Amino acid sequence: MKQIRFFLIALCILSNPITFSQNWLKLDSVFSVSGVSVKNFSAPFFADIDDDGDLDLFLGNNVDQTEFFRNNSFEFPSFYSKDTLLLYSIYSGGLINTNSDYPVLADLDGDGDLDLIIGGYYGLLYYENTGTSTNPVFSKNDSLFVNINPLIGADPKPAFADLDGDGDLDLLVGIGESLFGGPTAGITLGFRNNGTPHKAEFVHDNSLVAGIPDVGINSYPALADLDNDGDYDLLIGRDGGALFYYKNTGTVNQPVWTREYSTFSSVETSTYWKNPTFADLDYDGDLDLIYGTSSGIIYVYRNNGSASNPSFQLYPDYFKVIKLEGNSSTVSLADFDGDGDYDLLSGIWTGRFIYFKNEGTNQKPIFTNISMPFSSFTVGSYSSPVFVDIDGDGDYDIVSGALNGKIYCYINNNGTFSSDNSLFNFVSVGYMSIPAFADLDNDGDLDLLVGSETGANYKYYLNTGNNIYEENTVVFSGISFPNYSRPAFADIDNDGDYDLIIGRSNGALIYYENTGSKETPVWTRNDALFSGVSVKQNAHPGFADLDGDGRKDLILGEYDGNFTYYKNLFAEPVSANEEVSISKNFILFQNYPNPFNTSTVISYSLAEGSFVSLKVYDLLGREIITLINEFKSAGMHTVELIMKNVELSSGIYFYKLQAGDFIQTKKMVLIR
Numbered sequence: 001m002k003q004i005r006f007f008l009i010a011l012c013i014l015s016n017p018i019t020f021s022q023n024w025l026k027l028d029s030v031f032s033v034s035g036v037s038v039k040n041f042s043a044p045f046f047a048d049i050d051d052d053g054d055l056d057l058f059l060g061n062n063v064d065q066t067e068f069f070r071n072n073s074f075e076f077p078s079f080y081s082k083d084t085l086l087l088y089s090i091y092s093g094g095l096i097n098t099n100s101d102y103p104v105l106a107d108l109d110g111d112g113d114l115d116l117i118i119g120g121y122y123g124l125l126y127y128e129n130t131g132t133s134t135n136p137v138f139s140k141n142d143s144l145f146v147n148i149n150p151l152i153g154a155d156p157k158p159a160f161a162d163l164d165g166d167g168d169l170d171l172l173v174g175i176g177e178s179l180f181g182g183p184t185a186g187i188t189l190g191f192r193n194n195g196t197p198h199k200a201e202f203v204h205d206n207s208l209v210a211g212i213p214d215v216g217i218n219s220y221p222a223l224a225d226l227d228n229d230g231d232y233d234l235l236i237g238r239d240g241g242a243l244f245y246y247k248n249t250g251t252v253n254q255p256v257w258t259r260e261y262s263t264f265s266s267v268e269t270s271t272y273w274k275n276p277t278f279a280d281l282d283y284d285g286d287l288d289l290i291y292g293t294s295s296g297i298i299y300v301y302r303n304n305g306s307a308s309n310p311s312f313q314l315y316p317d318y319f320k321v322i323k324l325e326g327n328s329s330t331v332s333l334a335d336f337d338g339d340g341d342y343d344l345l346s347g348i349w350t351g352r353f354i355y356f357k358n359e360g361t362n363q364k365p366i367f368t369n370i371s372m373p374f375s376s377f378t379v380g381s382y383s384s385p386v387f388v389d390i391d392g393d394g395d396y397d398i399v400s401g402a403l404n405g406k407i408y409c410y411i412n413n414n415g416t417f418s419s420d421n422s423l424f425n426f427v428s429v430g431y432m433s434i435p436a437f438a439d440l441d442n443d444g445d446l447d448l449l450v451g452s453e454t455g456a457n458y459k460y461y462l463n464t465g466n467n468i469y470e471e472n473t474v475v476f477s478g479i480s481f482p483n484y485s486r487p488a489f490a491d492i493d494n495d496g497d498y499d500l501i502i503g504r505s506n507g508a509l510i511y512y513e514n515t516g517s518k519e520t521p522v523w524t525r526n527d528a529l530f531s532g533v534s535v536k537q538n539a540h541p542g543f544a545d546l547d548g549d550g551r552k553d554l555i556l557g558e559y560d561g562n563f564t565y566y567k568n569l570f571a572e573p574v575s576a577n578e579e580v581s582i583s584k585n586f587i588l589f590q591n592y593p594n595p596f597n598t599s600t601v602i603s604y605s606l607a608e609g610s611f612v613s614l615k616v617y618d619l620l621g622r623e624i625i626t627l628i629n630e631f632k633s634a635g636m637h638t639v640e641l642i643m644k645n646v647e648l649s650s651g652i653y654f655y656k657l658q659a660g661d662f663i664q665t666k667k668m669v670l671i672r
Contacts, residue, residue: 023569024533024554025601025638028082029593030365030546030565031322035072035080038321039063039536040560042292043157043220046279047105047114049086051133054078055279058103058116061296063536063560065091066103066118072598072642076282077318079598081642090127090138099125102220102275106160106169108144110197119156123149124173148173148191148202153182157275161223161232163208165253168193171202172209174219174236186214188221188236211257212236215244224278224287226263228308231255237276237291241269264289266312267301281318286310295325295561322356322367324348324561330434330486331542331557334387336396341365342544345398346557347383352376353398363548364593374398374417379408384434384486384540388446390423390467399424401433405457407450423467424448429457434540438489438498440475442518449476451485451502458485479512479523490543490552492529494570497521501530503539507558535564547592567592569603569636586610586662591641591655595669599642602627602655609633610659616641617654624653632659648672 028037036057043060050056054071057080061067068087069080091098099120108115108126113133118125124145131137148171155176163170171191175183183189190208195201212234220237227233231252236244243264250256273294278287282302289301289312298319305311323329330347337343337357344356344367353374360366379402387396391411398410398417407424410417427433432453437446445463452458458481461469479500481487486503493499493513500512500523509530516522533554540557547553551568558564569589589603602614614628627639650672656665 023529023636024566025569025603026533027565027567027592027601029599031367031563033320034077034318035082035599036069036298036319036321037082037562038292038296038298038319038323039067039562040296040327041101041273041275041294042296042298043102043275044290044292044298045104045277046281046290049105049114049136055281056080058105059298060101060103060118060120060275060292062101064095064100065098066100074283077315078281079642081599086136087138090140097122097125101155102157104158104160107197108160108169108200110168110199117158117160119158119173121154121179123152123154124156124158144200145202148204151183151204152189153178153185154180155182155185155218157218157220159221159223163190163223163232163255164192165251166193168195168197168200170208172221172223172234174221176218176220177239184214186216186219186238188212188215188219208255209257212246216240218273220275222276222278226278226287226310228306235264235276235278235289237274239273241272243267243274243276243291263310264312266314268299268314271295271297271299288312296323297321297325322369322563324354326350327559327561328382328538329354329557329561329563330384330540331488331555331563332386333542333544333546333555334396336387342546343367344542344555344563345385345387346563347385347400348561349382351378351380351383351402353383353385353400361548362546364595365546373415374410377410377417377419379406380404382432386435386437388437390437390446399435399437401435401450403432405429405431405433405452407433407435407448424469426469427459427461429459430454432484434486436487436489440489440498440521449487449489449500451481451487453484455481455483455485458487475521476523482510484538486538486540488541488543492543492552494551501541501543503541503556505538507535507537507539509533509539509541509556533566535562536560549590567601569638586659586664588655588657588664588666590666591668595671597671599640600668601638601640603636603638604657604659605636606632606634606659608660610662612637613656613658614639615656617656619652619654624648627655643670 039061041062045058046055054074056071057069059067070083073079099118102119105114113129115129116127126141126144127138128141129136130139157174159172160169170193173189177185191202192205215238217239222235223232231248234246246257247260248255249258271293274291276291281288286303286307288303300315300318301312302315303310328349332345333342341358341362346354355372356367357370381403385400390397395412397412400408407427409420409423429452434451436449440447448461450459462472484505489498497514497518502510512523514521515524535558538559542555543552553568554566556564587605591600591602612632616624
């Protein structure tokens, strides 16, 4: 049997992007195909931090913490998994005196492993690797840059290379916009290392950057030998559409920077903020170009030339992320195109409507941003559109909230949308209206709840027939709506009536179970069902059965334009009297995704504590690996199977669960 390496990653918040919170399984791969999720103003840097031969990713941002993604496949394109354990000690005490913006790695103490430097508001922060090349441990060292930080402002981007050929690493610092003054944003400063490879001593020396002008507002330098002549060339990203490339026409000992225009002429210029780095992502011996952008989207340009004569071509799917090219994503799910799966509609801060067609299946969604006739519509600012058949003609119309607190309606007439300014002209909630529709009195038409920037300004309108709406202050009288409330309705407990879920500005969810009836709802708060489910800011929930298992899954929109997918793992209906749902049966669920390529998740539920065996077999019945062989408590359990350096061919495999007398086998499909 061919050698197989399976890596089973524990499902905990410190070690994996797939997290398990009671009955919701967070799967980043749905909206981040590579496993890499992004935040605004992304700053990528690649390094083999665990010395296993592939390049891991450190990803800066302007939000809170630098993030780390471990490379799980020595192949192109790679698949990554988020690992929050590696950098946990840096941020465990909070965000004060930490940076997140510009991570780079370099061996500054000459001990053969990589140290971490993060640029940002607090200057350059140095974390010495006191571990090993395979098991790094980062310990803060405040002495190294104590003389440099007063010179570089509050938005410095570092780059290290031996620019004078003396065997140690020198430093270039790009200057960005400092909040409280500092050097001119857009210049690049040089610092010569007058110490040794084992003890760096950086001294300001602008002869290292002679000839490099102010590139405008920000400077984000990256050093690499792009022409394979033994010295370092310089690429500078900036707050502008173009990259500035300076070829080193000097020597290994004394750089001379000469601007050259053709090498990066194929790079797009539509993104106004670029933070570049270089890495051999396709393992072909030359350097590829990668840069982050203000929206967080990471661009990869593959070097299809050679190590000495690069030619860069866009490879758009490497870090494909489904998100907004802007802020304030919202969520509405419906089978808009009638092909049997759920499509996604989102608002955006500019007021337009963004449509993501599901080009996958009703069991495995694949969302693609597609322009539609309604994509040019705008409600001013901060749209929150929902698909709803408001005129009852069998197709989906669009109703949207807006910053001005009003409600806008667009009627779908055989694919042509027209504005109806009269239908909801009576609605005004002050600011930031968020509409949600449901038949809350079971009379066959849709009633309307509108969230607001000020929670107490919410409005509920009962549809008395033919879209005649009357304000009703009774149905939700016992509920205190939070500010910036984003309501949605879904039958979470599977009892046939609508429950209420409210997204909050802090990124969490409030859950009110309908413990009444279809005709007369009674709202009982039970947030425990969504404990641990959250995003960074302004959670906007949407629900639909996206994987075809009969349970409504959750997608959360948020302020930074991202979407987050949570798979529903409820084995039985739940009520407000239960904080955790425990199945009355033994159940082995279908793995997800299926088919899969680099990883898949297997879930199972135990009616009682049992000794569990979970094994994988090939078509001939030969055992491939034992995933679980131990006692497990009653309740829901999940294990992720990640394949690395695997030589298995595409095909059908089986996984079998045995727990006491319960035995069940399911099929999974591997696609290579």
